[in-house]
Amino acid sequence: DIQIASNLRDRTDLDTRTEVRLLELEVEDIDEQILRNTERIEKASLLAPSAGLLLHAEQRWGNARLKVGDEVWPGTTVVHIPDMSTLRVRGWAHEVVAPRIQPGQIGRIVLDAVPDQPTAGEVVHVADLAHPRGETGAKHVEVQLELDDTREAMKPGMSVEVQLTVARHDDAVTIPLQAVFWDAQGPHAWTSGLTGFDRVSLSIRDENDEVAVV
Numbered sequence: 001d002i003q004i005a006s007n008l009r010d011r012t013d014l015d016t017r018t019e020v021r022l023l024e025l026e027v028e029d030i031d032e033q034i035l036r037n038t039e040r041i042e043k044a045s046l047l048a049p050s051a052g053l054l055l056h057a058e059q060r061w062g063n064a065r066l067k068v069g070d071e072v073w074p075g076t077t078v079v080h081i082p083d084m085s086t087l088r089v090r091g092w093a094h095e096v097v098a099p100r101i102q103p104g105q106i107g108r109i110v111l112d113a114v115p116d117q118p119t120a121g122e123v124v125h126v127a128d129l130a131h132p133r134g135e136t137g138a139k140h141v142e143v144q145l146e147l148d149d150t151r152e153a154m155k156p157g158m159s160v161e162v163q164l165t166v167a168r169h170d171d172a173v174t175i176p177l178q179a180v181f182w183d184a185q186g187p188h189a190w191t192s193g194l195t196g197f198d199r200v201s202l203s204i205r206d207e208n209d210e211v212a213v214v
Contacts, residue, residue, distance in 0.1 A: 094209030121145035
């Protein structure tokens with residue numbers, strides 16, 4: 001009886017020490033996981049080098065913005081801080097007038113949000129190829145202008161109107177391009193008279209993407 005009781009106590013003590021050791025190993029493993037995750041969080045937390053406006057980066061696979069829970073890979077740009085001192089305007093000119101736009105030309109830029117505060121910009125890039133845009137699918141060429149000055153009201157993504165003067169005509173008569181028709185006899189328009197519509201031949205001196213000078 002004494003020997004049996006001693007064996008039971010020894011086995012119980014051994015089982016208890018084994019269980020304690022297993023729990024200690026489990027705690028050590030959890031502590032290591034916490035340490036690794038903490039280090040990962042610290043590496044994933046970036047401090048901006050300067051103050052500024054934070055913008056979502058455009059993703060290669062589409063325009064969708066990254067959100068909490070999305071998986072990212074090394075080298076993926078999540079956000080960026082634009083240099084507000086070197087803003088550019090990106091616009092599109094109809095392919096009819098695009099050949100007359102050259103780097104170095106000065107344009108008048110009007111922000112939709114503050115139309116009473118126009119500014120100027122210099123054309124710095126004119127794309128080589130035209131691409132269809134809008135509901136009509138008319139082809140346009142991308143044009144970039146560098147702003148002469150930046151203002152607090154200006155933010156990336158704002159809509160603007162760009163006005164570029166490519167020609168001047170004194171005492172010009174203009175009509176909308178939609179009113180100009182072409183046939184074998186050349187350009188013409190239709191005027192309303194007492195007996196119906198009359199065909200009027202046109203001599204087009206110049207045109208842009210909206211009107212023709214006749």
